[in-house]
Amino acid sequence: MTNFINILKEQIKVELEDMAGAGRLPAGLDLDRVAVDPPRDPAHGDVATNAALVLAKPAGLKPRALAEELAGRLARRAGVSAAEVAGPGFVNLRLDDPFWHARLRDILRAGPAYGDSGVGRGVVVNVEYVSANPTGPMHVGHGRGAVVGDALAALLEKAGHTVTREYYVNDAGAQVDALAWSSYFRYLEALGATISPETFAGLCPGGELQYRGEYLIPVGQELVQKYGDSLARRGEDGEWEGKAAEEWLAPLRAVAVARMMALIRDDLAALGVRHDLFTSERELVEGGAVERAVEALKARGLVYTGVLEAPKGKVPEDWEPRPQMLFRATQFGDDVDRPLQKSDGSWTYFATDIAYHHDKFRRGFKAMINVWGADHGGYVKRMQAAVKAITGGEGALDVKLCQLVSLLRGGEPVRMSKRAGTFVTLREVIDEVGRDVVRFIMLTRRNDAPLDFDLDRVMEQSRENPVFYVQYAHARCRSALRHARALFAADELSPERLAEAAPVARLTDPGELALIKHMAGWPRVVESAAEAHEPHRVAFYLYDLAAAFHGLWTRGMDDATLRFIDAADRDRTAARLALVQAVATVIASGLRIMGVTPVEEMR
RNA sequence: GCGCCCGUAGCUCAGUUGGAUAGAGCGCUGCCCUCCGGAGGCAGAGGUCAGGGGUUCGAAUCCCUUCGGGCGCGCCA
Numbered sequence: 264m265t266n267f268i269n270i271l272k273e274q275i276k277v278e279l280e281d282m283a284g285a286g287r288l289p290a291g292l293d294l295d296r297v298a299v300d301p302p303r304d305p306a307h308g309d310v311a312t313n314a315a316l317v318l319a320k321p322a323g324l325k326p327r328a329l330a331e332e333l334a335g336r337l338a339r340r341a342g343v344s345a346a347e348v349a350g351p352g353f354v355n356l357r358l359d360d361p362f363w364h365a366r367l368r369d370i371l372r373a374g375p376a377y378g379d380s381g382v383g384r385g386v387v388v389n390v391e392y393v394s395a396n397p398t399g400p401m402h403v404g405h406g407r408g409a410v411v412g413d414a415l416a417a418l419l420e421k422a423g424h425t426v427t428r429e430y431y432v433n434d435a436g437a438q439v440d441a442l443a444w445s446s447y448f449r450y451l452e453a454l455g456a457t458i459s460p461e462t463f464a465g466l467c468p469g470g471e472l473q474y475r476g477e478y479l480i481p482v483g484q485e486l487v488q489k490y491g492d493s494l495a496r497r498g499e500d501g502e503w504e505g506k507a508a509e510e511w512l513a514p515l516r517a518v519a520v521a522r523m524m525a526l527i528r529d530d531l532a533a534l535g536v537r538h539d540l541f542t543s544e545r546e547l548v549e550g551g552a553v554e555r556a557v558e559a560l561k562a563r564g565l566v567y568t569g570v571l572e573a574p575k576g577k578v579p580e581d582w583e584p585r586p587q588m589l590f591r592a593t594q595f596g597d598d599v600d601r602p603l604q605k606s607d608g609s610w611t612y613f614a615t616d617i618a619y620h621h622d623k624f625r626r627g628f629k630a631m632i633n634v635w636g637a638d639h640g641g642y643v644k645r646m647q648a649a650v651k652a653i654t655g656g657e658g659a660l661d662v663k664l665c666q667l668v669s670l671l672r673g674g675e676p677v678r679m680s681k682r683a684g685t686f687v688t689l690r691e692v693i694d695e696v697g698r699d700v701v702r703f704i705m706l707t708r709r710n711d712a713p714l715d716f717d718l719d720r721v722m723e724q725s726r727e728n729p730v731f732y733v734q735y736a737h738a739r740c741r742s743a744l745r746h747a748r749a750l751f752a753a754d755e756l757s758p759e760r761l762a763e764a765a766p767v768a769r770l771t772d773p774g775e776l777a778l779i780k781h782m783a784g785w786p787r788v789v790e791s792a793a794e795a796h797e798p799h800r801v802a803f804y805l806y807d808l809a810a811a812f813h814g815l816w817t818r819g820m821d822d823a824t825l826r827f828i829d830a831a832d833r834d835r836t837a838a839r840l841a842l843v844q845a846v847a848t849v850i851a852s853g854l855r856i857m858g859v860t861p862v863e864e865m866r
Numbered sequence: 867g868c869g870c871c872c873g874u875a876g877c878u879c880a881g882u883u884g885g886a887u888a889g890a891g892c893g894c895u896g897c898c899c900u901c902c903g904g905a906g907g908c909a910g911a912g913g914u915c916a917g918g919g920g921u922u923c924g925a926a927u928c929c930c931u932u933c934g935g936g937c938g939c940g941c942c943a
Contacts, residue, residue: 304887313885316923326923350886351923396943433943544943574868574939587940598869598939605941612943640870641938664871666936708879711871713936715878724905727891735905742903795883803880807890820901828903865905 265369265377266786271310271356272299278336279314287332288322301784308347308355309780315352326352363776364767366783370845371762378789378852383424389623390416392634393531393538394431397523398442399476401530403668404636406689407714410705410858411665412634413536414798417856422793427628430538431619434520435545436612441467442523443515445474447494449483450515454492482522490514533693534701535858547619553610556618556653557588557603565591565652571599590617595648613642617649624654630661632796637664637711661796665710671717696721699859703730706802706857724865726813729806733850736809737861739816740847743827747840750830755837758844765841766834772825774815775842781811782849789856798856805853812846 275297282288297318302311315330322329330348337354338346342362347355370377392412395405416426433439444467451458464472486494494511524541531537547553560566570584589600590613603614623631631650635642643662650660670677670687679686693701700721707729708714724731744756754760770776785804792800819826827839851861 298885300885302886303881303889307886311885313924316885319923353886355886394943436943438943571940582940585940602940607941609941611941616943637871637937639938639943640936642943643870664937666871712879713872726906729891731905739903746903791883800880803890806880810890814907816903817907820903821899821907826903 265373266380266790267366267783268299268301268310268787272297272312274340275299275312275314275333275337278333279318282332282336288318288324288329292318292321294318301787302353302355307349307353308345308357310356310358311349312354312356313352315348315354319352330354360771360776361768363779363783364770367767367770367779367841367845368762370782370848371758371841374758374848375852375855377848378421378785380422380786380790380793382790383419383422383793385425386423386630387425387427387627388419388630388632389427389429389626389628390419390632390634391429391431391623392416393527393536394433395527396433396438397520397527398438398474399523400478400526401689403670403687403689403692403716404665405530406534406692406701407665407668407705407710408634408636409531409534409536410702411663411710411798414702414706414801414857415632415634415663415796417858418789418793418798418801419796421789421856424630424793427540428538429623430541432520432524432541432543432545434516434524434543435548435615439516439520440512441469441471441473442479442519443512444468445472446479446482446486446515446519448472449479450486451483451495453480453483453487454495456495478526479519482519485522486515486518489518530688530690530693533690533698535698542619542622544615544619547622548610548615552618552622553614556621557614559621559653560590560617563652563655565594566603567591567600569600571602590649590652592645592648592652595651597644597648601645613645613649616646617653620646620650620658620660621653624650624658629654629658631658632661632663634663634665634710637666640664663710663796666713668705668714668716671715671720673719674717677718692716692718699734700730702858703733703802706799709797709799726810729802730859731865732813733802733805733809733854734859734862735865736812737847737850737854738863738865739812740843740850741863743843744840744847747828747836750828750833750836751840756840756844758848761837761841761844765837767838767841769835769838770842774811774818774825775839778808778811778815778842778846781808782845785849785852801853801856805850805857808846808849808853 276294279288279292279294279297283290283292297312297314299310299312302308315326315333319326319329327348330352334346334348334354337343337356342358343356344359345357349355373379390412393405393409395401401409413428416428419426448460448463451463460472460475464470494515557566567589568586569589570586571589573582573584585606587602587606588604590603592601593599601613602611605611620631643664646662647660650658670679670692677687696718704716704721705714721728721730726732747756755764770779788800788804792798815825827836827843829836847861854861
C-alpha cells in the first residue's frame with residue numbers, strides 16, 4: 264500500500280474502534296463517512312479528518328470533545344508530530360520529517376510501479392474507444408477520443424483493473440453502402456471512364472456522391488486489379504438499382520472497408536494508440552447476435568409493438584405514426600421507449616448496438632466504458648438503459664463524451680472545409696507537432712469541455728505550454744543525474760541504491776519536503792482519477808508537480824546551497840539526487856499513463 | 867417542447883462521490899534577476915463559484931427553480 268492516506272485512515276479507524284471498545288463511543292458506528300484527506304490549506308497540516316464531525320451526532324457527543332480525544336490518541340502515533348483540533352471539529356495531523364523521508368524511499372523502491380493501486384483488483388473492464396466509421400482517415404476529433412480512451416485504459420490498469428481495449432467497426436449500414444458507391448466512382452475512374460461526379464451522383468441511392476476524398480482513389484485501383492472491368496459491366500446491364508445492387512456492392516464494400524481500416528490503423532499507430540480487439544458489426548449481425556439480444560429482451564418482457572408519438576420540436580418531414588418493435592427503455596430511466604426495427608423490417612442501429620453490448624457482457628464484461636463524441640450525447644440514456652436491461656442489472660455502462668476540438672494557429676481558427684480540400688486530418692497534425700504533443704494536449708481539458716488546440720502555442724517553450732513544462736522538468740532531472748556522474752558511479756545513482764544508501768534525512772528544506780509531499784499524493788491521484796474515469800487529472804497533477812520542481816531548481820540559481828549537486832558535500836548531494844530521481848520516476852509514471860514519452864533532454 | 871452537458875478571477879481553465887480563508891496559467895501592477903544547470907524569480911490587486919430557494923454542523927459540489935450557452939430528439943451511425 265503506497266497511498267499514505269490509506270495508512271493514516273487505517274490508523275484513525277483503529278483509534279475509533281479502540282475508543283468504542285473503551286466505551287468512549289457507542290459500538291457499531293458506521294465509519295463509512297469518515298473521510299481522511301490532505302487539506303487544501305497546508306496551514307491545516309498534512310492530513311485532516313472529519314471523523315468527529317461525522318460521528319458526533321450518532322454518538323451523542325460534542326464534535327470538539329470527540330475531536331480532542333481522537334487528536335490526543337493520534338498525537339502519540341509514530342510519524343505524527345502534531346494533532347490539533349480546528350474549526351468545528353476537524354482533526355489536523357502534522358507528520359514529521361522522518362515520515363516523509365520514508366515516503367521518498369517508498370517511491371525509489373517502487374520505481375515505475377509507484378502509484379500502482381489495488382482498487383481495481385478483480386475488476387474486468389471493457390473500454391471501447393475511437394470506433395470511427397471506416398469511411399475515411401481520422402480527424403482531430405477522433406484523435407481526442409483515441410487519446411482519452413487509451414489513457415483511461417492505462418489509468419485503470421495502473422489502478423489494478425483488468426482492461427480490454429476495444430474498437431467497434433461499423434462496417435454495416437448505410438454509411439458503408441455510401442462508401443461502396445463512392446468507391447465505385449473511383450473504380451470507374453480507374454478504368455478510364457469519363458463520367459462526371461454529378462452524373463454519377465444521380466445514379467447513387469439518395470442522389471448523392473458522399474465521399475469525394477482522394478483517399479478512395481487507391482480503392483478504385485485495387486478494385487480494378489482484383490476484378491478487372493467485371494463490376495462495370497454489371498452496371499451497364501442496368502442492374503444498379505434495387506436488390507441486384509446488394510450483391511455486386513458486396514465486393515466494393517469489402518475492399519473499401521478493408522482499405523479504410525488500414526488507413527485508420529495507420530493513424531492510430533502514428534498516435535501510439537493500440538487496441539486489443541476490433542469487433543466487426545457485420546460479423547456480429549451475420550452471426551445472429553441481434554436476434555439473440557432481442558430474444559433475451561423479449562424473454563424479460565421488455566419488447567412490444569407500439570406507436571411512438573412524433574418528437575416535439577423538430578419533426579422529421581416525412582413523419583408518420585406507424586407501429587414498431589419497441590424496447591421498454593422507460594423502465595430503466597430513459598424518456599421514451601426506443602425502436603428496434605426500421606419500417607422496412609431491418610434492425611435499427613440501436614438494436615445492433617444492444618447486441619454488441621450484450622456480446623461484451625457475454626464475454627465477461629460487467630463494467631463497460633464507451634468513449635464517444637459529444638454528438639452522441641442523446642444516445643447515452645437509452646444505451647445505459649439497454650445495458651441494464653439485457654444484463655439483468657449486472658452490467659453497467661459509463662459513457663465519456665468528448666467535446667469538440669478546435670484547431671487554431673496563433674490564436675486564429677484553422678478554417679476547415681471538406682469541399683475546399685482544406686480539411687486537416689489527425690495525421691497532418693501529428694506530423695506537424697508530434698505524437699507526444701497531440702497526446703498531452705488532448706488531456707489538458709476535461710473530456711466534456713471543448714478544447715482549443717493551437718498548433719503554434721503547443722510548440723512554445725514556456726510555462727504556458729504544459730507539454731513543454733512537464734517534459735522540461737523530467738529532462739532537468741535527467742540532466743542533473745547525468746551531471747552527478749562526475750561525483751558518483753552510475754550504479755550509485757540507481758533508484759534502488761539511492762533508496763537504501765542516500766541519507767535522505769538531510770532533506771530538510773521546506774521546498775524539498777513540499778516536493779516529497781506532492782509526490783506522496785500520486786497514488787491518491789491515480790486512485791481517484793481511475794474511480795472517476797478522468798485521465799485528464801494526471802495531466803494537471805504532473806503540471807503541478809513540475810511547477811514545484813522547477814521552483815526548487817530555480818532557487819538553486821540564486822542560492823548555491825540549494826543546488827542539487829554540491830561537490831563539497833557528497834552526502835547532501837546524494838540525498839538531493841534521491842529526490843531528483845524520485846521526481847523523474849513520478850513524472851515518467853504519469854506520462855506513461857498518458858502515453859507520452861519522458862524525454863532525456865530538450866532539443 | 868423534452869432530455870443531456872456546461873456556466874468558477876479581465877481571459878483560458880482546475881477544483882464537483884459535501885469540508886475550513888475557492889486555486890493555476892495568461893493578462894495587469896510593483897520589485898528582483900540578465901543567470902548557462904539556457905529557455906526567469908518574488909510580491910500584489912482581482913470572485914455574490916450565472917441568479918434564487920432548499921437539504922446539512924458545513925454546499926462551487928446534492929435537490930428544486932429561473933436565466934444564459936452547447937449537443938441531441940423514429941427509418942444516420
